[in-house]
Amino acid sequence: MLQWRLRDRTLCFERALVMGIVNVTPDSFSDGGQFATSDLAIAHGLKLAEEGADILDIGGESTRPGATPVPAAEELGRIVPVVTALAKQTGLPLSIDTYKAQVARACLDAGAHIINDVTALTGDARMTDVARDTGAGVVLMHMQGTPQTMQLDPKYEDVVNDILRYLKDRLDATVAQGIAWENLTVDPGVGFGKTHQHNIEIVARLEEFQALGRPLCLGVSRKGFIGKITGKTLDQRLAGSLAVASFALARNAAQILRVHDVAQTRDAVLMCAALRSSTPQLHADNADERQMT
Numbered sequence: 001m002l003q004w005r006l007r008d009r010t011l012c013f014e015r016a017l018v019m020g021i022v023n024v025t026p027d028s029f030s031d032g033g034q035f036a037t038s039d040l041a042i043a044h045g046l047k048l049a050e051e052g053a054d055i056l057d058i059g060g061e062s063t064r065p066g067a068t069p070v071p072a073a074e075e076l077g078r079i080v081p082v083v084t085a086l087a088k089q090t091g092l093p094l095s096i097d098t099y100k101a102q103v104a105r106a107c108l109d110a111g112a113h114i115i116n117d118v119t120a121l122t123g124d125a126r127m128t129d130v131a132r133d134t135g136a137g138v139v140l141m142h143m144q145g146t147p148q149t150m151q152l153d154p155k156y157e158d159v160v161n162d163i164l165r166y167l168k169d170r171l172d173a174t175v176a177q178g179i180a181w182e183n184l185t186v187d188p189g190v191g192f193g194k195t196h197q198h199n200i201e202i203v204a205r206l207e208e209f210q211a212l213g214r215p216l217c218l219g220v221s222r223k224g225f226i227g228k229i230t231g232k233t234l235d236q237r238l239a240g241s242l243a244v245a246s247f248a249l250a251r252n253a254a255q256i257l258r259v260h261d262v263a264q265t266r267d268a269v270l271m272c273a274a275l276r277s278s279t280p281q282l283h284a285d286n287a288d289e290r291q292m293t
Contacts, residue, residue: 002255004182004255006136007108007137010182015270016255018055018265019259020051021059021259021260022059022086024037024041025078038082042082052263056094057116060076060098062147072100072103076106079096079107087110087111093113094114095116099117099123101126104130114139118143121140128178128179131174131179138174140167140170143192145193160208163188167186181214187218190203190219190225196225203218203247206254216253217254217258218258222237222238241265250272250275
């Protein structure tokens, strides 16, 4: 069974884990501004914990297409109070959605456990040192370009194979720099430098990423390709998001689901896990019935 080591604990994947999103930003693509103060963000994080989140992912800078970079001091001011409060009030592992080493280190000092880096530790030369020195769990994500450029004209020879090669290279390079294999997970970066068709192909071929040998974090919640297919606005994409999650769960192709809608996603996770665990017995029972008739 795959495991993910984070500082003072190890996560096991008897079922997929639900990572609840806490955006302390004014401009995130889905819920920007809704939880932009510390009090609102803390309350939201506590609500997601009550709804069954296994991990909370806290971010202070939007990485939506075209987003404007935020200075480290401003990012720190947004999220350190939230991390500090949630570390004291929940027993959950806390993830920091940042590519800045200064921000990651301060949040880890405040009680966080995971660095979720959209640049796969390439955006700040000091980030590898922070991850290695603290023993933090790390999410290595694929992104073509930057948030400012990634959706201008993304191109691939074969989107899944290209991402697989990139993630394998980043895994190998990160381990060579002293970060333990067991501390790493991967994320194909749905929506980050991909067209709608690229995103569909990534999800359809998610099983191929299991060849990397590390847990896969999937972030599709409310994303644009779901709206493209369903014609739904951001606040109407829950059903589409759950459909994609269930598709991945049925194939055991994602170990972590990064989502806005924790309660509903947790229900989907529990149902898919129950059905998967019962399938061999159901097949055996059906075979016995056929032999008796």
